[in-house]
Amino acid sequence: MSPVLLRGLAALVTAATLGCGHPSPPTAPHPETEVPAPLVERAVELGLDFEHWNGMVGEYHFQELLPPGAAFLDFDQDGDLDAFFVQGASVDPTREPLRGFPGTGAPKDRIFRNDLRDGVPHFVDATAELGLESVGYGMGVAVGDVDNDGWPDLYVTRFGANSLWLNQMGDSFRDATASAGVEETRWSTSAAFVDVDRDGWLDLYVVNYVDTRPGNQDRCVNDAGRVDYCGPASFEPVTDRLWRNLGPDGEGVLRFEDVSASAGLLTAPGPGLGVALLDLDDDGWLDLYVANDQAANQLWRNGGRWSGAGPWLEDEAMVRGTAFDDLGRAQASMGVLAADFDGDGDEDLFMTHLLREVNTLYANDGRGLFRDTSRASGLGNASIGYTGFGTVAFDLENDGWLDLLTVNGEVRTITEQRNAGEAFPLRQPDQLFANRGGTFEEVSDRVEILGVAAVGRGAAVGDIDNDGDADVLVTVCDGRARLLVNRTEGATWLGVRALDRRGRDALGARLEVTAGPLHLVRRIGAGSFLSAHDPRVLFGLGDHRGAVEVTVRWPDGAAERFPKLEVGRYHQLRQGRGRGGKGRSGDGQPTKGQAP
Amino acid sequence: MTGGRLLRSLALTPWLVLVAAGWGCGAGADRIGDAEGTPEPTPKVYAMPAMPDLETLDAPSAAQLSERLERVRRLKGNPRADAEGRGWAWGELGMVLHAYTEFEPAATCYRYAAELDPSDPRWTYYLAHIHRADGRFPESTAGFSRVLELSPDSAPSLFWRARNSTDTAEWSAAKMDFEAILERQPDHVGATLGLAQVALAAGDAAAALDLLDALEGPGGLADARGTPPTALVEIRLAAHRQLGNLDEAKALAALLPEQKLGRVEFALSDPWMEAVAALRVSAQTAARRGMRFILQGRYDEAQPWLEEALELDPERADVRHNLAAVLVRRGKGDEALEVLEEAVARTDHGPSRLLLARLYLARGRDDDAERLLRTALVDDPASAAAHAALGELHRYRGAWPLALESFRRARAEAEQHELAHVGESMTLFAQGEVDASLETLRRSLEILPESRLLRHLRWRVAGIRSPAEASSALVELEASGPLTSASQAETRAWLLAAAGRFEEAVEIQTSVLAALENLPPEDVARRIAGERLARYRSSAKGQAPWPPGERFLELPLSPRAPADAGESAAAARP
Numbered sequence A: 001m002s003p004v005l006l007r008g009l010a011a012l013v014t015a016a017t018l019g020c021g022h023p024s025p026p027t028a029p030h031p032e033t034e035v036p037a038p039l040v041e042r043a044v045e046l047g048l049d050f051e052h053w054n055g056m057v058g059e060y061h062f063q064e065l066l067p068p069g070a071a072f073l074d075f076d077q078d079g080d081l082d083a084f085f086v087q088g089a090s091v092d093p094t095r096e097p098l099r100g101f102p103g104t105g106a107p108k109d110r111i112f113r114n115d116l117r118d119g120v121p122h123f124v125d126a127t128a129e130l131g132l133e134s135v136g137y138g139m140g141v142a143v144g145d146v147d148n149d150g151w152p153d154l155y156v157t158r159f160g161a162n163s164l165w166l167n168q169m170g171d172s173f174r175d176a177t178a179s180a181g182v183e184e185t186r187w188s189t190s191a192a193f194v195d196v197d198r199d200g201w202l203d204l205y206v207v208n209y210v211d212t213r214p215g216n217q218d219r220c221v222n223d224a225g226r227v228d229y230c231g232p233a234s235f236e237p238v239t240d241r242l243w244r245n246l247g248p249d250g251e252g253v254l255r256f257e258d259v260s261a262s263a264g265l266l267t268a269p270g271p272g273l274g275v276a277l278l279d280l281d282d283d284g285w286l287d288l289y290v291a292n293d294q295a296a297n298q299l300w301r302n303g304g305r306w307s308g309a310g311p312w313l314e315d316e317a318m319v320r321g322t323a324f325d326d327l328g329r330a331q332a333s334m335g336v337l338a339a340d341f342d343g344d345g346d347e348d349l350f351m352t353h354l355l356r357e358v359n360t361l362y363a364n365d366g367r368g369l370f371r372d373t374s375r376a377s378g379l380g381n382a383s384i385g386y387t388g389f390g391t392v393a394f395d396l397e398n399d400g401w402l403d404l405l406t407v408n409g410e411v412r413t414i415t416e417q418r419n420a421g422e423a424f425p426l427r428q429p430d431q432l433f434a435n436r437g438g439t440f441e442e443v444s445d446r447v448e449i450l451g452v453a454a455v456g457r458g459a460a461v462g463d464i465d466n467d468g469d470a471d472v473l474v475t476v477c478d479g480r481a482r483l484l485v486n487r488t489e490g491a492t493w494l495g496v497r498a499l500d501r502r503g504r505d506a507l508g509a510r511l512e513v514t515a516g517p518l519h520l521v522r523r524i525g526a527g528s529f530l531s532a533h534d535p536r537v538l539f540g541l542g543d544h545r546g547a548v549e550v551t552v553r554w555p556d557g558a559a560e561r562f563p564k565l566e567v568g569r570y571h572q573l574r575q576g577r578g579r580g581g582k583g584r585s586g587d588g589q590p591t592k593g594q595a596p
Numbered sequence B: 001m002t003g004g005r006l007l008r009s010l011a012l013t014p015w016l017v018l019v020a021a022g023w024g025c026g027a028g029a030d031r032i033g034d035a036e037g038t039p040e041p042t043p044k045v046y047a048m049p050a051m052p053d054l055e056t057l058d059a060p061s062a063a064q065l066s067e068r069l070e071r072v073r074r075l076k077g078n079p080r081a082d083a084e085g086r087g088w089a090w091g092e093l094g095m096v097l098h099a100y101t102e103f104e105p106a107a108t109c110y111r112y113a114a115e116l117d118p119s120d121p122r123w124t125y126y127l128a129h130i131h132r133a134d135g136r137f138p139e140s141t142a143g144f145s146r147v148l149e150l151s152p153d154s155a156p157s158l159f160w161r162a163r164n165s166t167d168t169a170e171w172s173a174a175k176m177d178f179e180a181i182l183e184r185q186p187d188h189v190g191a192t193l194g195l196a197q198v199a200l201a202a203g204d205a206a207a208a209l210d211l212l213d214a215l216e217g218p219g220g221l222a223d224a225r226g227t228p229p230t231a232l233v234e235i236r237l238a239a240h241r242q243l244g245n246l247d248e249a250k251a252l253a254a255l256l257p258e259q260k261l262g263r264v265e266f267a268l269s270d271p272w273m274e275a276v277a278a279l280r281v282s283a284q285t286a287a288r289r290g291m292r293f294i295l296q297g298r299y300d301e302a303q304p305w306l307e308e309a310l311e312l313d314p315e316r317a318d319v320r321h322n323l324a325a326v327l328v329r330r331g332k333g334d335e336a337l338e339v340l341e342e343a344v345a346r347t348d349h350g351p352s353r354l355l356l357a358r359l360y361l362a363r364g365r366d367d368d369a370e371r372l373l374r375t376a377l378v379d380d381p382a383s384a385a386a387h388a389a390l391g392e393l394h395r396y397r398g399a400w401p402l403a404l405e406s407f408r409r410a411r412a413e414a415e416q417h418e419l420a421h422v423g424e425s426m427t428l429f430a431q432g433e434v435d436a437s438l439e440t441l442r443r444s445l446e447i448l449p450e451s452r453l454l455r456h457l458r459w460r461v462a463g464i465r466s467p468a469e470a471s472s473a474l475v476e477l478e479a480s481g482p483l484t485s486a487s488q489a490e491t492r493a494w495l496l497a498a499a500g501r502f503e504e505a506v507e508i509q510t511s512v513l514a515a516l517e518n519l520p521p522e523d524v525a526r527r528i529a530g531e532r533l534a535r536y537r538s539s540a541k542g543q544a545p546w547p548p549g550e551r552f553l554e555l556p557l558s559p560r561a562p563a564d565a566g567e568s569a570a571a572a573r574p
Helices: A005-017 A415-419 B003-010 B016-020 B059-076 B083-099 B103-116 B121-134 B137-150 B155-167 B170-184 B189-201 B205-214 B221-225 B230-243 B244-262 B271-277 B283-297 B301-313 B317-329 B333-347 B350-362 B366-379 B384-397 B400-413 B418-430 B434-447 B454-464 B469-479 B484-500 B502-515 B522-539
Strands: A040-042 A070-073 A080-086 A112-113 A123-125 A138-144 A153-158 A165-169 A172-175 A188-194 A203-208 A241-248 A255-260 A272-278 A287-292 A297-304 A313-315 A336-339 A347-353 A360-364 A370-372 A387-393 A403-408 A430-433 A441-442 A458-463 A471-476 A482-488 A492-500 A510-515 A520-521 A537-544 A548-553 A559-565 A570-574
Touching: A005 B469, A070 A138, A070 A458, A070 A471, A080 A370, A123 B366, A153 A188, A153 A203, A188 A387, A203 A272, A272 A347, A287 A336, A336 A387, A336 A520, A347 A387, A370 B230, A387 A471, A403 A458, A403 A471, A415 B103, A492 A510, A492 A548, A510 A537, A520 A537, A548 A570, A559 A570, A559 B484, B016 B350, B059 B083, B083 B103, B083 B121, B083 B271, B103 B121, B103 B283, B121 B137, B121 B155, B121 B271, B155 B189, B170 B189, B189 B205, B189 B230, B189 B333, B205 B230, B283 B317, B301 B317, B317 B333, B317 B350, B333 B350, B350 B384, B350 B522, B366 B384, B384 B400, B384 B418, B400 B418, B418 B434, B418 B454, B434 B454, B454 B469, B469 B484, B484 B502
Parallel strands: A138 A188, A188 A272, A272 A336, A387 A458, A492 A570
Antiparallel strands: A040 A482, A070 A080, A080 A112, A112 A123, A138 A153, A153 A165, A165 A172, A188 A203, A203 A241, A241 A255, A272 A287, A287 A297, A297 A313, A336 A347, A347 A360, A360 A370, A387 A403, A403 A430, A430 A441, A458 A471, A471 A482, A492 A537, A510 A520, A510 A548, A548 A559
16 A cells, blocks of 8 residues: 555544544545655745744734735845745734744844755845845735846735835845835735836736725624624725836936826725736736635736726626626635636636635636636635635646645634634645646645645745746745745756846746647746745646747737757746847847756 | 424423423433434444534524533433434534534534434435535535435425536536426526526527526516526626627626625525524624615615614624614614714724714714814824815815815825715815816716716706706716616706706705605705705706705715625625
8 A cells, every 4th residue: 555545544534533623625536656746845944934923912803814925036136046925013012912923023024045055945034134124014025126127126015004125136125115106005915016018117016905994993703793803895895006117217216106097996996815917818918817805806908008098907807707706606816826727828717715615717718708617627626625825826747737736724713723722723724736637636635734734825936946846835824934845856847037128037928838749838927815936937848858949928019939948947038039029039048047 | 292303393482491401411422222212232422513612602692502502412311312302402403503604513413413313304404505515515415315315395405406516517417406496396596597507518508598588588587676696697698708799798797796786696495494594693693684684775674683783792883883874874863873972982983983973064063073083083094084074074164275185185095085076076166166176076087987976966067057068967867877866866956957947956856855854854965955945946047056065965884794704795895
């Protein structure tokens, strides 16, 4: 009997013994012959020792439920991925927290530098040396080079004032929130940098949640009268914000303009939690999909008209079939992803939902019209027993199909955990779904740490050791972050870092690879729930060994081909240096830190 | 009569506790025995599942649970209690847990009940529902099938088994069950919608539309309820999407936002589940029911539920707030004031404070209103609602610059704050700056294009400039659909007067005044409506600019909704 089967039996015995535990739908069995999945938890071992603190005082403050997010970014541009974590604060400084802050000094966001040596990552807390004083009740983070200087900058969302941190060539970060004009004091959750108007400067979309200002929030109770966390329905939803990046003014100061009204956002409040970039009809203009909590989701179609009377964006979620599920019900959407899950070359939408709802997969029919395929895909029913938040799409075993990890944790207290005296009784296991050619099979039990329940929230994906497979960073609300290191070996891969003409990571670019029978489409996305991913793109190529061609549709609409790229390593593709573009032709250049 | 049936027959009488108490008080584990009390060779232990902490529950919910727990404990230790009786006690305990969404212990109780009394299909039925909610579709389907063996005519069992099949993409099984339901009940809405879903899954959008047409046809669902259920619109929309009829899809999509507000669901007769729902007696349940009536505009029916919720939990500030809003809408302003004053005194509830301030303003108690608003702004200097209300106060006092400053501050804090836009343009209008007011309204409508309040205001302001413009505005008003409030009817009267059609204006304004007669005489809205009627009657030709004392009554409801997210989405959107 294989160890996997033994573990499965042990799980069964445990479940039988526990009897009345939280709903735990049956996980899909897997053949005995399968090898264990290659994700291994190594956060502390690799120096990524971050513990989130939500500062709860036992009064069920709504904001203590949601955070934190995290980001993978290469802030020092040394060719390996560093990590940024959003930290919490006390929800009520006048009260004694249920547990003290677990770190030293005051709580603040942390940034860890990756000193990758011989393929082994080693993370060092660089917050102090960078002088990063990012404090407040943090929610999420977006990463993008807003000033086109080649160094990734940060936008931190909070329950309170958000912050824009400009990266000073990897030596420090400077707070440019006020000078740039991107101040937001409402409760923001996810954010995305995206060049919506294709002017070469990254604009900023900020998702806002609900209005919980003083006096609005009071006690919430469940059906039986037990005090519990409020839901979004207890408050008024608020509108999102879109800032257009104007570039530097005459004095060299980076400026943004709030164009929320002209864009049409002010007429559409919603309790937003997640945002994804996609080009739903392949017209070259990036659209935005906003996941709302217990309300219709929004699909902001970008028609490319960025002057004159608004609205510049139009919400087409209802007509295109992505506002409600297949019975017209609004779901509690949290994390959201846009990616080609069924391998047909267009972008589908996946989002995580509340306990006793299904996670939803909306399949794109190629015309930008969507169909709820949650149940047929195998993703829906497997998620009914969980409340999903962060989610990442990555090719776990580099077979060319995008797999899914969902990070779970409840929002209503779990009686059993509460009865056991837990202060934050919302723990649930995470889930892993293997893509079997467009349908999914749950393989959570192949990764031990996923079965260790936690209040999972954010997730970021990236290749921390540059070995060509995707690793995953998972954040835990009021708990220690996890780093799931991918140990895949054998399958072929290709890594791409796509830089636009200014040398900036081309967020929003669409990349296509044809390799034998595989035709893969990926986009450099914005991240998922509260979190931001590695801007590089990994293509799993299965057993394909020959050189491949990559076609890039740049965010400004131009397209270029980069032929004859050698597999098994990273390539840096510069706009203007491919074929079919305005610049000279040529192969991609290998990047620093590439795999041998 | 067996012990179990005897117990059931006594269930609704006060005898029960006495009888149960007389049956001993053993607290040991229950053991399986046959109906005659003969012990099995190896008795099975029925361990009590983990229960919610009674001290954390509403008193009536805790009492319910406590009573049923006690009943189970007593029967457990009673060697004379038969299996059927013990099964019934476990099942009844399961039902109350089920009602409060404590699914895990409820499932355990139902399992025990079904084992002890397999002849009672309810316990298997309820367990199948819980399996379904937990995503255990095979177990759920097996459960509904067992119920159908015991009760072959159970349409709900057929329906939910079919829904399990659609949820697991077993389309042919679903089709069979939906058709079986329709054979028995040809007008079963859920089954028809289910068949339409099945047709869509098979790629036959035309067949789906035919089924939906039958539902919406003469005597169909839409006629009976006024609006079709969301599911019907969504499935119809999906069918048109599948057919590529995007124009049709867009027209249907336009219906959906309002559908979500109303949350009109199709009715499904399910007496067993209704029995579970009827067990919910907490303040939260009453508040939720009240909120549902509010969302449907049925304020008279909402009031008793809100009052009951407050009786059960006097600390519910949100309920108090909503009760006050309901009272105002029912013309019971004095009672509303009392309720709000208590809300503010008890909990200093922010929304209640603002609503109270606005009621004071409507009553001309400007100083009281100002005191509340100043306090609100100390607590939250960025409160757009408080700034806007303060603007109203300044406007009533004729302090135009201060009013404009407050309204503009409110807009700066929340650009889409409707009353701030309204207030700013009204203030300009009151100063005689008609063109500036119109320009402000034009800009405001760019930000809030759906605002009926702003549109009506624009018509009123435009209409005052000349009879021709008034006539033109009247045409737009008539084309905008039915008028749904006294304020909107007043717009019509206003424009008729401005167009020189005084007799018609008098007729409309008279009906407006009749609609406001529930308001106290000192209420500003009522007073102004009366003054206007007098003015129209005297056939005065030049309508004065907007009277400085004009006050709009808006009654925001607290968005507070149930903490249980399961079905609260709609209730959240007043």
